[in-house]
Amino acid sequence: MDINRDLFQYVLDSSSLINIERNRKISHLRNRKGAIIIPEKVAVEVNMPNSPLHRLISRYPFIVHPFQNYEEEEEYLKIRGQSGIDDGEAAAIALASKRNLPLVIDDKMGKMKAENHGIETLSWQDFIFRG
């Protein structure tokens, strides 16, 4: 485990988690389990039975984060009301925004929205290989 890298936490969106799974890099998530935050609504979207992400989430449930307070919920609702965005992306952007954390997101539309909120974004490759 790279200790320097894991001083930082990252919020992960469904698009990146699915890319990581498809590229068989789930072991990187396991190794950095202390550094990753999967919003609860994202977990619902990616948690398909028998998938590698399902096994990861079942084994390390602490990586799944619900909203912790009213401000996070309110931020989520504000973003969810915008056109073209869905539950998972809105929750990921809201958590990254309110906790001031970088967001790992590959979805172009979600990335644009996140950057408009002043959030630092990374692709799944940036997170796995350089993050």
Added chain:
Amino acid sequence: MNNLDSKSRIIIGSQLQKARELLQLTLEEVAQELNVSFNDIINWEKEKTRPILKQLEKLAELYGREIDYFLKETPAPPERIEFRGKPGQSLKELSRDIKIILARFDELCRTSIEFEDLLNKRLKVELPRFKSSDQPKTVAKGLRDIFNIEEKPLLDLRNLLEEKGIRIFELPIPENAFSGFSFWHSEYGPSVLLNAKDTKGRRNFTLAHEVAHLIYDHGSSLCYIPLIFDKYAADLEYKANQVAIELLLPDLELEKDFSKRNLSKTPTEKELAQMASKWGVSVQALGYRLENLDLIERELTNKIVETRPKHPRRPKAPIWQRQLGNRFVEISIEAYKKNFISSGRLAHALQIPIRKAIEIVEQRSK
């Protein structure tokens, strides 16, 4: 629950009220479902207080809505629905599961409008309107003329109508409570919902029937079309059925096809089924038409329908694609490819998991 002391107006009370009223739910019923007080629901709808997220999610589930329905102003559903359902039933008596289907249909129409607006591709309605004095045969001919298909079988009616600006969706209707629902909405334009549980031929017939209601300006119609036609059906239903028959089974071409097949006055179930398949209708619709044209014996259709074995067929297209229709699927994918919507939004619109949505886009891009 939160008092609204902040400036922001995130949850719109009138949207909560609109969603509840479409399902004809009382304040008490909703309060009981959410385990809150009657006054809480009033206060949420009047925006004096606000539900917490879990409560809002519960309301979305209860009302058959997406969360964002409560976060922005949306077009109002039809104020009045003409109930032409099963005899002895009324709209109010329909179960909540059935009424939720109407809300889900409204959500599909809303989503399609949203995507079309993002793409600047709002459907242009090119559907003629007819006077109530116009005969069903004239109306059917008028429609065939705009499709430019003379008297050929109308197997592709849904796509032809979608090209003319009609929104068409299919959803499984619980208890087969109705066959179709249609309205001409100020925002969505002409829109039709079909019972996805019905056979293809039956859905085609229902579609033609609902289109007749639209072009005759019969108002928002929720119809149950019985398997065995009721000769004493209400006037508007009878007329819509006649348009559907004339449209799907034009007499001259049908007579030619019948004689080409060398069928007797008592054709077998298999012979009728083959002919029905060619014309894209159910066996009973074809049978009644042939009876009316005196080509087969009277009452033969009812005998065949009552004893006919069921042959469920596997649909060629995936269920989600069939129910949403080609046009909706295409605009959803285009909106995603042009970065107007996210992968999550695409998956949600297509009612499939995100992985599957991404795979479909990749396959189509190859």
